[in-house]
Amino acid sequence: MHFELSEEQKQLQSTIHDFAQAEIAPVAEDLDRKGAFPVELFQKLGEMGVQSIPFPEDLGGMGLGVFEAVLAIEALARADQSIAVSAMVSMASGLTVARFGTEEQKRRWLPEIVSGQKICSIAGTEPDAGSDTGGFRTRATQLGNGQWSLSGEKAYITNAGTPISLFTLILAISSPPEAERKKFTLFLTPNDAPGYTRGKGYDKMGWRSSDTRQLYLDDCQLGEEAIVGELHGGRHLLHKGYQAARIWLAACSLGLAQASLDHALAYAKERRAFGGTLGQKQMIQQMIAEMALKVETARLVTYRAAWQIDQGIDDIGALSMAKLHATEVGSEVANMALQVHGGWGFMNDCPPSRYLRDNRICTIGDGSSQIQTLLIARALGLDVDFT
Amino acid sequence: MKVLVPVKRVIDYNVKVRVKADGSGVDLANVKMSMNPFDEIAVEEAIRLKEAGKVEEVVAVSIGVKQAQETLRTALAMGADRAILIVAADDVHQDIEPLAVAKLLAKVIEEEEPGLVLCGKQAIDNDMNATGQMLSALLGWSQAMYANKVEIEGDHAVVTREVDGGLQTVKVKMPTIISTDLRLNEPRYASLPNIMKAKKKPLDEKTAADYGVDVAPRLEVVKTAEPPTRKAGEMVGSVDELVSKLKEAGVV
Ligand SMILES: Cc1cc2nc3c(=O)[nH]c(=O)nc-3n(C[C@H](O)[C@H](O)[C@H](O)COP(=O)(O)OP(=O)(O)OC[C@H]3O[C@@H](n4cnc5c(N)ncnc54)[C@H](O)[C@@H]3O)c2cc1C
Ligand SMILES: Cc1cc2nc3c(=O)[nH]c(=O)nc-3n(C[C@H](O)[C@H](O)[C@H](O)COP(=O)(O)OP(=O)(O)OC[C@H]3O[C@@H](n4cnc5c(N)ncnc54)[C@H](O)[C@@H]3O)c2cc1C
Numbered sequence: 001m002h003f004e005l006s007e008e009q010k011q012l013q014s015t016i017h018d019f020a021q022a023e024i025a026p027v028a029e030d031l032d033r034k035g036a037f038p039v040e041l042f043q044k045l046g047e048m049g050v051q052s053i054p055f056p057e058d059l060g061g062m063g064l065g066v067f068e069a070v071l072a073i074e075a076l077a078r079a080d081q082s083i084a085v086s087a088m089v090s091m092a093s094g095l096t097v098a099r100f101g102t103e104e105q106k107r108r109w110l111p112e113i114v115s116g117q118k119i120c121s122i123a124g125t126e127p128d129a130g131s132d133t134g135g136f137r138t139r140a141t142q143l144g145n146g147q148w149s150l151s152g153e154k155a156y157i158t159n160a161g162t163p164i165s166l167f168t169l170i171l172a173i174s175s176p177p178e179a180e181r182k183k184f185t186l187f188l189t190p191n192d193a194p195g196y197t198r199g200k201g202y203d204k205m206g207w208r209s210s211d212t213r214q215l216y217l218d219d220c221q222l223g224e225e226a227i228v229g230e231l232h233g234g235r236h237l238l239h240k241g242y243q244a245a246r247i248w249l250a251a252c253s254l255g256l257a258q259a260s261l262d263h264a265l266a267y268a269k270e271r272r273a274f275g276g277t278l279g280q281k282q283m284i285q286q287m288i289a290e291m292a293l294k295v296e297t298a299r300l301v302t303y304r305a306a307w308q309i310d311q312g313i314d315d316i317g318a319l320s321m322a323k324l325h326a327t328e329v330g331s332e333v334a335n336m337a338l339q340v341h342g343g344w345g346f347m348n349d350c351p352p353s354r355y356l357r358d359n360r361i362c363t364i365g366d367g368s369s370q371i372q373t374l375l376i377a378r379a380l381g382l383d384v385d386f387t
Numbered sequence: 388m389k390v391l392v393p394v395k396r397v398i399d400y401n402v403k404v405r406v407k408a409d410g411s412g413v414d415l416a417n418v419k420m421s422m423n424p425f426d427e428i429a430v431e432e433a434i435r436l437k438e439a440g441k442v443e444e445v446v447a448v449s450i451g452v453k454q455a456q457e458t459l460r461t462a463l464a465m466g467a468d469r470a471i472l473i474v475a476a477d478d479v480h481q482d483i484e485p486l487a488v489a490k491l492l493a494k495v496i497e498e499e500e501p502g503l504v505l506c507g508k509q510a511i512d513n514d515m516n517a518t519g520q521m522l523s524a525l526l527g528w529s530q531a532m533y534a535n536k537v538e539i540e541g542d543h544a545v546v547t548r549e550v551d552g553g554l555q556t557v558k559v560k561m562p563t564i565i566s567t568d569l570r571l572n573e574p575r576y577a578s579l580p581n582i583m584k585a586k587k588k589p590l591d592e593k594t595a596a597d598y599g600v601d602v603a604p605r606l607e608v609v610k611t612a613e614p615p616t617r618k619a620g621e622m623v624g625s626v627d628e629l630v631s632k633l634k635e636a637g638v639v
Contacts, residue, residue: 049578
C-alpha cells in the first residue's frame with residue numbers, strides 16, 4: 001500500500017490548482033453575486049482538458065480515471081465550488097452515456113461534452129419526490145409509431161438551462177400504468193426537443209453561478225434512439241452509471257473544506273488580538289488543528305473510494321462513507337473558518353461565508369446524509385427499508 | 388526557421404523567499420520551483436510565431452540541475468517541439484552565471500543553427516539581465532532587448548522595445564537575439580492532454596563538459612540578506628493626536 005500520487009497525477013493536480021487560483025478564485029465572489037453561469041470560464045476549463053479527464057481516448061478523452069477527476073474537481077472547488085459542480089455534473093452525465101450509451105449516441109452527443117464546449121445534465125428529482133426515487137411520476141408512454149411521449153416535471157436540475165446546454169438525461173417511468181412494479185428508463189433529451197422546456201433559474205442560497213432549473217415535459221416525443229442503456233433499466237443507471245457524481249460531489253466539498261482551512265490559517269496568522277495573533281491563542285490553534293484533521297480524513301475516504309471505483313471494486317459502503325463524511329466536513333470546516341474570521345466572517349465578501357452557503361446543498365443532493373447513512377447501515381448487513 | 392528558447396528553473400514567483408541562516412544564499416529546500424516568468428513569455432512568443440507559420444520548430448534549452456527537466460517539460464507542454472537539458476550543476480544552490488550560460492548557448496547554437504533566439508530579459512532569482520546581451524556579443528549577432536512586440540519580416544525582425552520614457556521600434560537583421568519584456572504577451576496554460584503528450588516529446592540530456600565549457604563561478608557572493616522588515620505602524624485616535632505624533636517625529 002502506498003499513498004503517493006504518481007508524477008502524472010501531481011502534475012495534473014498542480015496545473016489545475018494553478019489555473020483555478022489564478023483564473024477562478026479571484027472572480028468567484030463576483031460570480032456568486034451575479035448568479036449567472038460563466039460560459040467562457042467553463043469553456044476555458046474545456047480548453048485545459050478538465051472535462052475530458054475520465055473519458056476514453058477514442059471519444060477524445062484523456063482516458064484517465066474517476067480518481068484523476070477527483071483531483072481536478074478538488075482543485076477547482078478549492079477556488080469555486082459552483083463551477084466545480086457544474087463541471088462534474090456534466091462529466092458524470094456524459095460518462096453515463098459513454099458507459100451505457102449506443103455508439104451512435106456517443107458519436108453524436110459526446111464530443112462537445114468531452115471538449116467542455118457544451119454542458120449536459122441528468123434529471124431524476126421531481127417536485128414531489130427526491131430521495132424517494134420510486135415516487136417519481138414523469139411518464140414515458142410508448143406510441144404506436146415506435147416513438148415515446150414524455151410528460152411530467154423535474155425539479156432542481158443542474159446545468160439544463162445554460163446557453164451551452166446540449167441535452168439532459170431524463171428519468172421517466174416506462175412501464176405501463178397498470179404494471180405492478182414501476183420501471184424507469186433514461187431518455188437522452190436534446191435541449192431543442194419539442195415539448196421540453198425549462199423554467200427560469202431558482203434563487204438559491206449557494207451554487208449561485210451554477211444553473212439550476214425546473215424542467216417541463218409536455219408530450220415530448222423521442223424515438224428509440226433516445227433510450228440510454230436498457231429499456232426499463234433507468235434506475236440502475238441512475239444509481240450505478242451516475243455513481244461517479246457521488247464521489248465527485250465529495251471532492252467538491254473536500255476542495256471547499258481545504259479552501260476554508262487555507263483562509264482560516266492565513267487569517268489566524270495575520271489578525272491581532274489580545275497582544276498577539278489569533279494563531280497564538282490555544283483555542284484557535286485547536287480549531288485549526290481540528291479543521292486540518294477533518295480535511296485530511298475527508299481526503300482519505302474520498303481518494304480511497306475513487307480509487308476503488310477505478311479498480312472495479314464495487315463498494316457502496318465506502319462510496320457512501322466518502323460522500324457522507326466529505327460533504328459534512330465541508331460544512332463543519334467552512335463554519336469553523338467563518339468563526340475564526342469573527343465579525344468579518346458574517347460578511348458576504350469573506351470567502352468562508354460563501355463556502356458555508358455553497359456547501360449546504362452537498363449534504364442534501366445526490367443522496368442526502370440520511371440516505372448515505374442508511375446505505376452504510378445496509379452495506380453492513382442491517383435490514384434497511386427504503387419503501 | 389528554427390527558434391531557440393532558453394528557459395531557467397527558478398523559485399516560483401508566488402513563494403515568499405527565505406534567506407538561509409548563514410547568509411550564503413536563499414533557502415531552496417522544499418520550495419516550489421517554476422519556469423522563469425520572462426522565459427514563459429519567450430516560449431509563448433515562439434509558439435505564436437510557429438502558429439502564425441513564421442517558424443517551423445521551437446527548441447527549448449535549459450542549463451542547470453537535472454530537475455530543470457521539469458521546466459523543459461513545461462515548455463514542451465506549452466508547445467515547444469523538443470528540448471535540450473544541459474546539466475551543469477548537482478547542487479540546486481549553485482547558480483550558473485550568465486557568461487557560462489551564454490557560452491553554452493553559443494555552442495548549442497553552433498549545432499542547431501536557429502534563426503532566432505528568444506530569451507527572457509532576466510531571471511527573477513538574481514535579476515542579472517545579461518545572458519542575452521552576452522550571447523549576442525559572443526556570436527556577433529544583432530540584439531533587440533526588452534521586446535514588447537515582435538514581428539518577423541523576411542530576414543529582419545521588427546521589435547518594439549520598452550525603454551525609459553516610452554517605446555522604441557528597431558529593425559534588426561536575422562539571425563538575432565530578442566529578449567522578452569513583461570507585456571509582450573500572456574503565456575497560455577498548458578492543457579492537460581498536452582502535458583501528457585509532452586512526456587513523449589524528445590528531451591536530449593547533455594552536460595556542460597560535453598560542450599567543453601567551464602561553468603565554475605567567477606563571482607563571489609559575499610552576503611545575502613533579507614530586506615529590512617517594516618516597522619509596525621501606530622494607530623492614532625484623532626487628527627490632533629496624528630499632528631502631535633508627526634511633530635514629535637519632527638516631520639512637520
Ligand atoms: C442546487 C441543487 C441542484 C440539484 N441538482 C440536481 C440534478 O442535477 N439532478 C437531480 O436529479 N436532482 C438535483 N437536485 C435535487 C437533489 O438531488 C434533491 O434535492 C435530493 O435528492 C433530496 O431530495 P428532496 O429535495 O426531494 O428531499 P426529500 O427527499 O424530500 O428529503 C427531505 C429530507 O428528508 C430526509 N429523508 C428522506 N427520506 C428519508 C428516509 N427514508 N429516512 C430518513 N430521512 C429521509 C432527507 O435526508 C432530507 O433531509 C438538486 C438540488 C439542488 C438544491
Ligand atoms: C452583523 C453584526 C452586527 C454587529 N453589531 C455590533 C454592534 O452593534 N456594536 C458593536 O460594538 N459591535 C458589533 N458587532 C461586532 C461584533 O461584536 C464583533 O464582530 C465580535 O465582538 C467579534 O470581534 P471581531 O469581529 O473583531 O473578531 P475577533 O476579535 O478578531 O475574533 C476572531 C475570532 O477569534 C476568536 N478569539 C479572539 N480572541 C480570542 C482569544 N483570546 N482566545 C480564543 N479565541 C479568541 C473569536 O472568538 C473569534 O472566533 C457586530 C458584528 C456583526 C457581524
